[in-house]
Amino acid sequence: MQDTYDAIVVGAGPSGSVAAYIMARGGLKVLLLERGTYPGSKNMFGGTIYAVPTAEIFPEFWEEAPWERAVTTEYLYFLDDNSAFQIGFTNQTYGKPPYNKLVVHRGKFDSWLAQKAVSEGAVLQTHSLVTRLLYSEHRFSKGRVQGVELDNGQKYYADIVILAEGINAFLTKQAGLRSDIPAETVKLYVKQVFRLPRDIMEERFHLDGDEGAVYGFVGYPTAGIIGKAGIWLGKETLGLIVGGFLNQLAQKRMSPYELLERTKRHPMISRLLRGAEPIEYAAHMIPKGGFKMIPQLYDHHLLVAGDAATMVSGRRGTDLAMLSGKMAAEIALQAHAKGDFSQKILAGYGWKINESFFMNDIRAKKNYDKYVKKYQDSDYLISRAMNEFGSAYFRVDMSAEQDKMKRIQQELKQMQLPLKSVKDVWQALRNWEVL
Ligand SMILES: Cc1cc2nc3c(=O)[nH]c(=O)nc-3n(C[C@H](O)[C@H](O)[C@H](O)COP(=O)(O)OP(=O)(O)OC[C@H]3O[C@@H](n4cnc5c(N)ncnc54)[C@H](O)[C@@H]3O)c2cc1C
Numbered sequence: 001m002q003d004t005y006d007a008i009v010v011g012a013g014p015s016g017s018v019a020a021y022i023m024a025r026g027g028l029k030v031l032l033l034e035r036g037t038y039p040g041s042k043n044m045f046g047g048t049i050y051a052v053p054t055a056e057i058f059p060e061f062w063e064e065a066p067w068e069r070a071v072t073t074e075y076l077y078f079l080d081d082n083s084a085f086q087i088g089f090t091n092q093t094y095g096k097p098p099y100n101k102l103v104v105h106r107g108k109f110d111s112w113l114a115q116k117a118v119s120e121g122a123v124l125q126t127h128s129l130v131t132r133l134l135y136s137e138h139r140f141s142k143g144r145v146q147g148v149e150l151d152n153g154q155k156y157y158a159d160i161v162i163l164a165e166g167i168n169a170f171l172t173k174q175a176g177l178r179s180d181i182p183a184e185t186v187k188l189y190v191k192q193v194f195r196l197p198r199d200i201m202e203e204r205f206h207l208d209g210d211e212g213a214v215y216g217f218v219g220y221p222t223a224g225i226i227g228k229a230g231i232w233l234g235k236e237t238l239g240l241i242v243g244g245f246l247n248q249l250a251q252k253r254m255s256p257y258e259l260l261e262r263t264k265r266h267p268m269i270s271r272l273l274r275g276a277e278p279i280e281y282a283a284h285m286i287p288k289g290g291f292k293m294i295p296q297l298y299d300h301h302l303l304v305a306g307d308a309a310t311m312v313s314g315r316r317g318t319d320l321a322m323l324s325g326k327m328a329a330e331i332a333l334q335a336h337a338k339g340d341f342s343q344k345i346l347a348g349y350g351w352k353i354n355e356s357f358f359m360n361d362i363r364a365k366k367n368y369d370k371y372v373k374k375y376q377d378s379d380y381l382i383s384r385a386m387n388e389f390g391s392a393y394f395r396v397d398m399s400a401e402q403d404k405m406k407r408i409q410q411e412l413k414q415m416q417l418p419l420k421s422v423k424d425v426w427q428a429l430r431n432w433e434v435l
Contacts, residue, residue, distance in 0.1 A: 005031040005123075007332055008148055008158040010130045010171060012039035014318045015306025015325035016164030017113035018057055022329035024120035028336060031156055032114065032122050033148070035129040040110025043166075044191050044282035045317065047232025047239055048101040048214065049109065053319035055098060057326055058116065062099060066108040068234035069212025070094060071101040077268065079220035080387035084268050095211050103212050103232050128154075133161065133175055133302075144341075145175070145301040160332050160341050162303045164325060167285050169295070169308040177304060178295030183250060184369070185289030187227055189243030190256035192264075194276035198236045204272065205233055215272070217242075219383025221263040225249060226372055226379055229263045231272060238276055240264070245372070246285070256283060287312050291366035297353060298346040303328040311353075313361040320358050327352040385415050 007023050009016045012034035020032040036042040048071060054061055072095040075088040094100040118124050129151045136143035147157035148171075163172050167186065172178050196204075205213050212233050221229035227244020242259045243249075249256065263269055287293065287310045294310045297303065305311070305328040306321035313320060331349040335341045353359055392408045399407070 003154075003156045005029045005156065005158040006336060007031070007160045007162065008033065008156055009122075009162045009164055010148060011164040011166060011306075011308075012036075012114045012117075012124060012126075013043055013110060013164060013166055013306060013321065014113060015308075015311075015321035015328075016162070017110065017117050018322040018325035019162045019164055019305060019329040019332075020117035020122040020124075021057075021113070021120055022326050023332055024117055024122040026329070026333040026336075028333065030117070030122040031158065032117055032124045033128040033130055033150075033156075034114070034124065034126045036126060038107070038111055038126055039114035039124070040105075040107040043106040043110055044189075044284040045106060046189075046191075046214075046230055046241055046315070047103045047234070048315075049104050050316065050319040051099040051102055053323060057322055060097070062097060062102065065104075065112050067102040067104050068237075069103045069207070069210055070096075070099045071103060071212045071214050073206075073211075073213040074216070075213065076216045076218070078218050078383040078386045079266060079268065080384055081220060082267060083387045083391055085383070085386040085390045095209075101212075101214070103214075103234055105234065105237075130165075130171060133171055145299070160301050160303065160335060162305060162325075162328050162332065163308050164305045164321075164328075165308045167287050167307045169304075172295055172304050172308050175299060175302060177297075177299060177302075178293075181287070181289070181293070183247035184245060184372075185287065185293050186246050186285045187243055187288050188246045188249060188256055188283065188285050189227075189241050190260050190281065190283045191239055191241040192260060192278055193280045193282075194238045194240070194273060195236060195279050196238050196276045200275065201233060201236065201238065207233070210235075217263070217266075217269065218379050219387075220266055221269075222259055222379070223252070223254060223262060224377050224380045225252060225254065225259075226376065227259075228379075229259075229269075231269075237279070238273070240269075240273070243283075245288070248376070286317065288368075290368050291362050292369065294362070297350045298343060300343050300346070301341045303332065303346060303349055309353075311358065311362075313358050313365070316358070323356065323358065324353060327356070381415065385412055388412065388415070 006028035009020045009032045020030045024030045073090040078085040130148045131151045132149040134147040136146045215231040217229040222244045225244035225248040229242035232239045242263045243256045305324040311320040311324045335345045
């Protein structure tokens with residue numbers, strides 16, 4: 001039958017396209033459904049994909065994939081109203097294969113990924129919003145998943161469905177694999193993209209050729225909300241993002257757009273943006289619930305991958321999405337070979353995820369929510385303290401050096417910093433998130 005496939009993948013983001021690619025390469029008849037007008041049209045992120053994990057799936061992908069710049073330098077700025085404490089790191093070898101982080105445009109990169117699946121024989125269908133999972137008729141229970149239905153009523157059938165639908169995960173919820181996503185477990189970011197002539201960009205940011213830089217900003221931009229701002233540099237575009245925990249934005253009645261305007265006004269940031277022409281806006285959420293928010297990853301004839309499965313650790317999202325998509329596809333291939341799509345066989349996916357290096361990271365941070373609750377304004381306070389220290393330390397006045405240092409010490413003590421002991425510093429470093 002024309003509308004029957006071996007496997008259906010919902011969502012042509014990094015996790016879905018990789019799952020479709022691996023299954024199609026393994027000989028399955030695969031349908032990849034995407035609600036957007038093209039893969040990546042609905043997807044927004046900071047800006048970097050990670051070369052080593054991506055090459056695990058597509059060796060030497062940088063030869064053919066569309067990328068903008070290879071990040072050789074990262075800066076982290078702790079901002080106060082008029083000052084900035086900065087740290088940074090540069091490594092020139094990151095500018096050469098096998099690279100480290102590559103800045104990409106999601107529209108182009110996600111389209112390339114989906115085309116990899118198509119080149120192996122997968123059918124990509126865009127403008128296709130899946131609204132419902134289809135279940136087989138069963139007298140006493142809801143039966144087993146046997147396909148999906150689109151908003152226009154079109155139905156497609158398959159032995160297995162992989163949900164790679166991103167953070168909103170409506171279908172994962174519909175399948176009973178996850179509950180509602182609480183506001184304190186997601187961060188909401190807004191991104192504004194600007195155009196800047198290449199020669200100005202390279203001169204302003206000290207870049208040579210395809211070298212790139214990433215700027216992280218803590219403190220001032222988020223007005224006390226736990227979150228960050230950042231700048232990612234493309235060839236001739238520059239993306240500024242800012243955002244924070246959704247519940248804190250709501251409590252403080254701040255929209256991410258207000259944070260964006262505030263960030264652009266900072267004297268340090270406004271000069272980086274000088275002359276840049278705004279070309280687009282986007283907003284997106286990122287799951288930050290960690291280990292405790294991981295849904296049930298499989299059911300009979302059903303698997304969940306990527307953001308829908310909360311496979312995010314710190315700044316890393318696209319790579320874990322792709323790796324989890326690959327793992328899901330590998331189990332689907334095994335199930336197909338056995339002709340058995342029961343929970344028992346698909347549990348192998350849960351096992352693979354559990355044994356992965358990234359699950360170790362996610363597990364290690366399982367009390368992140370408690371840290372966030374306890375130290376709601378830690379980023380802001382640490383940033384302020386560093387700026388107070390910097391301002392006092394670098395100011396030349398008429399006091400003796402020893403007296404100056406004593407004064408700085410007293411001022412910092414009065415600030416009620418959350419970092420009082422070595423244990424506190426360790427906790428802060430463990431829970432530090434640059435995004
Ligand atoms: C502000 C921000 C900054 C980030 N920065 C980085 C970074 O620098 N590096 C990094 O690696 N990660 C970053 N991430 C995380 C990263 O973007 C995600 O982890 C990654 O995109 C997840 O991939 P995915 O395929 O699981 O989901 P998505 O990329 O969200 O893709 C899901 C796809 O499914 C489609 N879809 C959803 N529902 C349906 C449906 N019902 N029917 C049909 N199609 C559907 C969507 O249109 C979308 O194309 C960032 C995220 C945010 C929000």
